[in-house]
Structure formats: structure tokens, C-alpha cells
Amino acid sequence: MGKTTINLTSITYAMKAQRLLEQVGIFTTIGRTRKNKEGLGCGYSLFIKSSDLNRTLDILSNYNIRVVSVEPFGGSRL
Amino acid sequence: MIYLDNAATTFPKPKAVYASIKDALVNYGANPGRSGHKMSTKTAQKIFETREKISQMFGAQVENVIFTNNCTSAINMAVKGVLKNGDHVIISDLEHNSVLRPIHYLSEIGMITYSIASVVEGDFDATLNNFKKLINDKTKMIACTHGSNLTGVLLPIEKLGILCKQNNIYFLVDAAQSAGIIPINMAKYNIDYLCMPGHKGLYGPPGTGVLITQKPESISPSFHGGTGNLSLSFSQPTTMPEKLESGTLNTTGIISLYYGLDYINKTNVNKIYEYEMMLASMLYDTLKNIDKVKLYTLPPKIGSHLPVICFNVEGYHSEDVTEFLDSKGFCVRGGFHCAALTHKKLGTTEIGAVRVSFSSFNNVTEIKRFTQTVHLLTKN
Numbered sequence: 001m002g003k004t005t006i007n008l009t010s011i012t013y014a015m016k017a018q019r020l021l022e023q024v025g026i027f028t029t030i031g032r033t034r035k036n037k038e039g040l041g042c043g044y045s046l047f048i049k050s051s052d053l054n055r056t057l058d059i060l061s062n063y064n065i066r067v068v069s070v071e072p073f074g075g076s077r078l
Numbered sequence: 079m080i081y082l083d084n085a086a087t088t089f090p091k092p093k094a095v096y097a098s099i100k101d102a103l104v105n106y107g108a109n110p111g112r113s114g115h116k117m118s119t120k121t122a123q124k125i126f127e128t129r130e131k132i133s134q135m136f137g138a139q140v141e142n143v144i145f146t147n148n149c150t151s152a153i154n155m156a157v158k159g160v161l162k163n164g165d166h167v168i169i170s171d172l173e174h175n176s177v178l179r180p181i182h183y184l185s186e187i188g189m190i191t192y193s194i195a196s197v198v199e200g201d202f203d204a205t206l207n208n209f210k211k212l213i214n215d216k217t218k219m220i221a222c223t224h225g226s227n228l229t230g231v232l233l234p235i236e237k238l239g240i241l242c243k244q245n246n247i248y249f250l251v252d253a254a255q256s257a258g259i260i261p262i263n264m265a266k267y268n269i270d271y272l273c274m275p276g277h278k279g280l281y282g283p284p285g286t287g288v289l290i291t292q293k294p295e296s297i298s299p300s301f302h303g304g305t306g307n308l309s310l311s312f313s314q315p316t317t318m319p320e321k322l323e324s325g326t327l328n329t330t331g332i333i334s335l336y337y338g339l340d341y342i343n344k345t346n347v348n349k350i351y352e353y354e355m356m357l358a359s360m361l362y363d364t365l366k367n368i369d370k371v372k373l374y375t376l377p378p379k380i381g382s383h384l385p386v387i388c389f390n391v392e393g394y395h396s397e398d399v400t401e402f403l404d405s406k407g408f409c410v411r412g413g414f415h416c417a418a419l420t421h422k423k424l425g426t427t428e429i430g431a432v433r434v435s436f437s438s439f440n441n442v443t444e445i446k447r448f449t450q451t452v453h454l455l456t457k458n
Contacts, residue, residue, distance in 0.1 A: 009307060011110065012319055013317070040308040
């Protein structure tokens with residue numbers, strides 16, 4: 001089962017997103033961002049099942065949680 | 079010792095607050111929002127849960143809850159972050175110096191002008207009208223206390239919120255004495271900036287405060303620095319709460335504050351208010367029957383007063399009275415309570431006043447003993 005990384009702007013938004021997603025049965029983990037598309041350094045990411053991606057992006061959009069970028073899980077690890 | 083100085087800071091705190099301080103230092107010792115290791119994430123989670131509890135209590139978005147050192151920091155951040163050259167501000171004549179001084183300072187340096195609206199005790203419409211009369215085309219903000227830290231007189235914040243909305247004016251409320259005692263809903267009351275201490279009615283430890291805003295885009299940060307995100311950018315993040323929250327947080331204080339909030343939720347804020355008002359009314363009714371005691375307000379009532387009583391004893395400076403009461407085991411505050419405007423209004427700038435303020439941990443027996451002791455003083 002594939003995983004996807006959703007890069008967010010901060011730990012607060014990552015935790016807010018995690019809370020919202022939990023309420024609809026999407027379970028996530030939070031970790032440090034490996035590769036930030038905007039190249040601005042530290043951030044926090046949500047790791048989700050790839051099959052939940054579209055639903056997750058819809059929910060985050062509905063709650064005005066800005067997604068910095070979406071990456072394949074582990075694809076950018078050193 | 080009987081502690082009746084809760085408007086300065088509440089004491090005692092709920093037991094869980096004491097226990098949480100050690101727990102925070104031992105088990106949540108990492109820096110939240112900075113690293114990715116387990117302890118940092120666990121600490122960040124606890125900070126988030128505190129933020130969440132506050133957002134639910136005051137009707138705000140979780141990311142718009144900013145942790146500060148105290149209420150004064152929160153007020154300064156909002157006032158200095160929002161006001162610009164040429165702006166006009168209206169405050170009330172019951173302001174604590176935490177509102178008066180930053181605004182007076184900005185006027186001293188020629189940046190803004192301000193007007194002072196008179197509060198009419200027991201008449202919300204008259205008070206509202208006094209604010210309304212002072213609005214001009216430069217008025218950018220009404221900044222006022224929810225209730226006086228000296229007299230307990232409440233301001234009509236719901237009506238003032240509507241007035242601000244109608245006139246496109248920002249509304250800042252200093253909830254130093256009301257947060258945790260009276261229910262406040264920012265969205266319902268049209269409050270743009272709500273400032274509060276964590277260590278008073280919210281029963282957290284000293285060194286904690288909160289600024290909540292519904293208009294984060296309107297505030298420029300007063301502090302800039304590390305936030306744990308966007309670290310390669312030279313500019314301050316524009317996302318909340320990092321925009322206004324630079325530097326390592328007071329994690330121990332914030333985690334302990336969680337348990338103060340939890341206590342309020344479990345006890346019920348309406349019940350806390352009713353209970354403390356019962357104690358305040360009891361004290362007022364007894365003091366008014368003691369010769370030589372001068373009271374400065376109408377009888378305290380739910381909806382128009384906070385549970386705070388101030389008085390003087392004829393022939394004594396307020397500090398003499400508090401010293402006497404201290405010798406008998408009572409902690410109350412005399413002097414001027416950082417409330418220059420209010421003392422001016424009451425005509426007590428010479429002798430100050432004795433302030434008695436309650437918490438949910440006070441009881442009827444303590445109030446009876448207090449009034450007996452005041453009675454004793456008046457017979458000397």
C-alpha cells in the first residue's frame with residue numbers, strides 16, 4: 001500500500017489537519033518535511049495512504065489549510 | 079492564610095496544574111515545533127491541545143491562538159501591530175495601565191490620537207453612547223477592558239462589538255479579569271483581538287498569556303525570529319501562529335495552562351461566575367452595614383459586574399488597611415492597582431482603595447471572617 005507526503009506550512013496546521021482527518025476516518029502521521037517545493041526549509045508533513053489523497057486534499061481545501069506540496073512518501077529522503 | 083487577591087493572580091491553582099508542571103518538565107522537555115523526534119512531537123501535541131482548548135472556549139480558529147508572556151504582552155502585540163500613523167483609538171475610563179500605557183505611548187510619540195469614553199455603571203446604553211460620540215473618521219480601534227480590575231464594573235462588549243462592526247472599527251478586548259469567569263465568544267461579540275492572562279481566571283501559572291485574533295492579517299509582528307518553519311527564508315512566516323509567535327514557547331506554562339482550562343471546563347464557567355458573584359454580593363452586603371466603610375459601586379450583579387469589590391475605611395490609607403488585614407492573615411491588594419484612570423474617576427488618587435477579588439476556591443466562611451476583621455479595624 002503506497003504512502004504520500006503532504007507538506008504543510010507548520011506543526012500547528014499539520015496537527016489541525018490531522019485532527020480534522022481523524023474525524024472522517026483518515027489516519028495520518030506527522031513528520032518533518034524532507035523536501036520543500038518552495039525551498040524555504042523546515043516544515044511539517046502529513047503522511048497518508050495514497051488512496052486517501054484526493055479526499056484529504058478536498059478536506060484540507062475546505063478548511064483553508066494550505067498545502068505546500070505533495071510528494072511520494074520517501075521519494076526525497078537522502 | 080486567606081487569599082482574596084485573585085484579580086492579581088489566582089491562588090491556589092487546581093491540583094492538576096501543580097502536578098503538570100513537574101510532568102511538563104520531565105516528560106515534555108523538548109522544544110515543540112522545532113524537531114521531528116518523538117519528544118518534540120509529543121510536546122507539540124500538548125501545546126496544540128492547549129491551543130485547541132482555548133480556541134473552543136473563546137470561539138476562534140486554533141491557529142489564531144497566540145501564546146504570550148501575559149495579558150500585557152498580548153495587548154501590546156495587538157495595539158502596536160495594528161495601529162498606524164494618524165489612527166485614532168477610543169478607550170474607556172476604566173482601563174488598566176496595560177491598555178492605557180501602550181496607547182498613551184503611541185500618542186506621546188505622535189503616531190496616534192486617542193479619546194477616553196466614560197463608563198456609566200449599570201447603564202450599558204449610556205456607556206455605548208459615550209463611545210459612539212467619540213468615533214471620528216480616523217477611528218481605527220476601540221480598545222477596552224471587559225470589566226474593571228478595580229471596581230468589577232463590566233463594559234457592554236456585545237453592544238460595543240456591534241458598534242465596531244457597523245463602523246468598520248477594530249475591536250480589542252482586555253479580558254484580564256473576565257477570561258475564565260464570564261463566557262466570551264469572539265465571533266458572537268465581534269471581537270477582533272482578545273487578550274488575556276493565563277494565570278488569573280484560567281488558573282494557569284504566571285508567565286502565560288494569550289492573544290486571540292479573528293483578523294491575523296491585520297497585525298504586523300512586533301517580534302521576529304525563529305519559528306521552526308520556513309527556516310531558510312529571511313522573512314517572518316505569514317502563517318499563523320508562527321507569524322506572531324517567534325522564539326521558544328513557555329512549554330511548561332502552556333502545558334500547565336491546559337489543566338487550568340480543563341478545570342474551568344469541568345467546573346463550568348457559568349457556575350464559577352455565579353458562585354464568585356454570590357461571594358462578592360455577600361461581602362458587599364456586609365461591608366455596606368459597617369460604619370466607616372466606603373464602597374464605590376452599586377451592589378454587584380450578574381451581567382453588570384465582575385466578582386471584585388473595592389472599599390476604603392474612613393481615616394485610613396488603603397495600604398494601612400491591607401497591612402492590618404495581612405497581619406490577620408488576609409491577602410488583599412491596596413494602593414492603585416495599575417489603574418490610574420479608574421482611581422481618578424473614583425476620586426481615590428490620594429488613598430487608593432482596598433480590593434477584594436475572588437476565585438472558585440474561596441468560600442463563605444472566609445468572607446465572614448474577612449468582614450469580621452474589617453469590622454474589628456473600624457472599632458479601633
